[in-house]
Amino acid sequence: MDNDLLQKLKAWRRNAANLEGVEAFQVFANKVLENIAEAKPSNKDEMMTIKGIRDRKFAKYGEEVLAIVNGNGEAPKLPSDTGQVNKPLSVSRYLDFLNREMGKLQARIQGEISSVDIRDRVIYFSLKDSDDESVINCLIWKRDYNLSGIEFEVGIEVILEGVPDIYKPNGRLSFKVSLVELVGEGALKKAYEQLKKKLDAEGLFLKERKRAIPAYPQKIGIITSIQGAVLADFLSNIGNYGFKIKMIDSRVEGQTAVADLLLVIKTMKKKDIEVLVIMRGGGSFESLQPFNNEVLVREIANFPVPVIAAIGHDKDAPLVSMVADFEVSTPSIAATTLSQSWKEATLFIERRERQIIDRYKQYLESIDNSINKSTEIVKEYSDLVINKYKNIKNCLVVSMQNFRNSLINIKNSLNLSKQNLFVDFKNLLMKTNQNLRNSENIISANNPERHLKLGYSIARINNKIVKSIEGVSIGDNMDLLVYNGEIISEVKNKKLKNK
Amino acid sequence: MAEDTKNLNQNLKRLSEITEWFDNQEEVDVEEGLKKVKEAVALIKASKSRLKEVENEFEEIKKEIEPEIEE
Numbered sequence: 001m002d003n004d005l006l007q008k009l010k011a012w013r014r015n016a017a018n019l020e021g022v023e024a025f026q027v028f029a030n031k032v033l034e035n036i037a038e039a040k041p042s043n044k045d046e047m048m049t050i051k052g053i054r055d056r057k058f059a060k061y062g063e064e065v066l067a068i069v070n071g072n073g074e075a076p077k078l079p080s081d082t083g084q085v086n087k088p089l090s091v092s093r094y095l096d097f098l099n100r101e102m103g104k105l106q107a108r109i110q111g112e113i114s115s116v117d118i119r120d121r122v123i124y125f126s127l128k129d130s131d132d133e134s135v136i137n138c139l140i141w142k143r144d145y146n147l148s149g150i151e152f153e154v155g156i157e158v159i160l161e162g163v164p165d166i167y168k169p170n171g172r173l174s175f176k177v178s179l180v181e182l183v184g185e186g187a188l189k190k191a192y193e194q195l196k197k198k199l200d201a202e203g204l205f206l207k208e209r210k211r212a213i214p215a216y217p218q219k220i221g222i223i224t225s226i227q228g229a230v231l232a233d234f235l236s237n238i239g240n241y242g243f244k245i246k247m248i249d250s251r252v253e254g255q256t257a258v259a260d261l262l263l264v265i266k267t268m269k270k271k272d273i274e275v276l277v278i279m280r281g282g283g284s285f286e287s288l289q290p291f292n293n294e295v296l297v298r299e300i301a302n303f304p305v306p307v308i309a310a311i312g313h314d315k316d317a318p319l320v321s322m323v324a325d326f327e328v329s330t331p332s333i334a335a336t337t338l339s340q341s342w343k344e345a346t347l348f349i350e351r352r353e354r355q356i357i358d359r360y361k362q363y364l365e366s367i368d369n370s371i372n373k374s375t376e377i378v379k380e381y382s383d384l385v386i387n388k389y390k391n392i393k394n395c396l397v398v399s400m401q402n403f404r405n406s407l408i409n410i411k412n413s414l415n416l417s418k419q420n421l422f423v424d425f426k427n428l429l430m431k432t433n434q435n436l437r438n439s440e441n442i443i444s445a446n447n448p449e450r451h452l453k454l455g456y457s458i459a460r461i462n463n464k465i466v467k468s469i470e471g472v473s474i475g476d477n478m479d480l481l482v483y484n485g486e487i488i489s490e491v492k493n494k495k496l497k498n499k
Numbered sequence: 500m501a502e503d504t505k506n507l508n509q510n511l512k513r514l515s516e517i518t519e520w521f522d523n524q525e526e527v528d529v530e531e532g533l534k535k536v537k538e539a540v541a542l543i544k545a546s547k548s549r550l551k552e553v554e555n556e557f558e559e560i561k562k563e564i565e566p567e568i569e570e
Contacts, residue, residue, distance in 0.1 A: 235557070240554055241555070242553030244556045245556065248561070250562070264562045266562075267560065345511060346550050348511060349543055349550070352514040352517075355518045356514070356539045359521040359522070360532050360536045363527045367529055
């Protein structure tokens with residue numbers, strides 16, 4: 001596909017759409033332009049074979065498109081009606097030709113707005129040369145005007161970007177403006193302060209409006225310029241947590257950046273993301289102007305998911321940063337903001353793990369303790385009962401034993417008594433016997449007869465037994481009793497035994 | 500929201516709830532506690548595995564110049 005040609009066709013389409021006040025796709029869809037750039041039709045027949053081009057479209061745009069395709073890189077050529085070289089052009093076709101050629105004469109001009117006429121779809125105004133008072137008529141489509149974020153009033157100095165164009169119904173030449181920017185830092189600053197005040201009054205900067213950056217974000221949209229260190233800075237700080245990063249390259253400087261950023265945001269809106277990061281390296285107040293654009297600021301304020309703005313700035317924060325849900329100063333901080341919850345999650349989990357396990361351990365310990373305590377108490381009580389029982393049992397045993405002993409004692413003593421009695425009696429008998437025998441013996445031993453037989457005799461005087469010599473007188477008759485009779489004798493002498 | 504992010508979010512939330520449950524228990528219910536501990540251990544395991552290093556995916560998307568509408 002011829003990319004140059006495609007870009008030319010797109011520039012032409014934008015122009016044509018503006019002229020008609022319609023959306024670009026209503027002129028030709030992208031696909032159709034791509035088909036044209038691919039097929040490069042050189043005549044009507046070839047062009048009619050392209051999908052999406054029918055009679056009506058060809059009648060309206062066919063010639064212009066063919067001119068672009070054929071005139072690609074060639075000098076402008078006046079259109080001519082087929083075959084008839086000398087036939088004059090119609091006014092309309094000549095103006096079409098002029099507009100087409102002038103469409104290539106894009107310019108940037110600076111001057112002071114000297115009149116303004118704001119209509120429904122278009123703003124007519126004039127730009128006056130600050131030196132010699134030359135004037136050029138200008139127009140800007142309402143859409144581009146709104147996009148510029150600048151409020152036109154007589155006397156302000158602006159730079160316009162656009163192409164010359166003749167309005168066919170009245171032949172009037174106007175500078176058709178696509179971009180406007182304010183001139184001078186003072187004017188920029190004033191516009192900035194005004195818009196800031198206005199948005200502030202609407203409450204767009206309120207803290208309550210700010211949405212929290214989601215925890216554990218995964219799908220991240222990035223809008224930044226692919227040139228420069230911003231993206232690399234961001235990516236090297238985000239950490240590996242399985243982020244799914246969708247990035248769209250955008251211009252971030254100069255007035256064209258606004259339109260680019262708006263398109264990118266429009267595309268990003270359709271993407272499945274959880275958070276949007278809009279980044280730009282640091283710059284002067286002037287170079288950050290796109291980020292003070294009202295339309296862009298409102299788009300950021302209404303973006304469906306939370307927005308982080310990382311736009312480097314000095315004193316005055318860009319309004320986009322102020323309206324964003326979270327503002328940081330550098331891409332690396334934006335990155336760490338997004339990965340922070342992931343990093344913290346690890347600590348969080350470890351802390352929770354400890355808390356839960358510790359707490360459960362405490363549970364178990366406290367239960368263990370109370371079981372032990374209960375066991376002790378039960379044991380104490382049961383010991384008490386068992387001891388009492390043991391005591392009672394012991395007492396009983398002792399009592400029984402005592403009782404038994406008593407019985408045995410009684411029995412023994414009874415037995416003993418019986419035995420003693422018997423023995424005593426026996427002894428008594430024996431003793432009596434003995435006594436008797438002794439008596440007998442004594443009696444027998446003492447029987448005088450026995451003595452008489454042994455030779456002893458009993459002497460008597462006057463029937464008195466003589467035991468000693470006293471009382472015995474010589475001449476006494478003494479009777480001697482012997483074993484077998486009596487001897488009558490007379491005492492002749494007596495003498496004492498010599499001692 | 501991505502599935503595993505949602506899960507991680509829910510897991511961490513649930514862990515907080517369990518911790519809170521333990522903190523608020525006056526009477527100790529060991530059975531219930533054991534259930535919660537088991538649940539927590541599973542959540543912790545799952546969450547930790549999600550937090551291991553996972554390579555990021557990077558995709559550059561082209562902006563849509565104009566809305567893609569066919570005639």
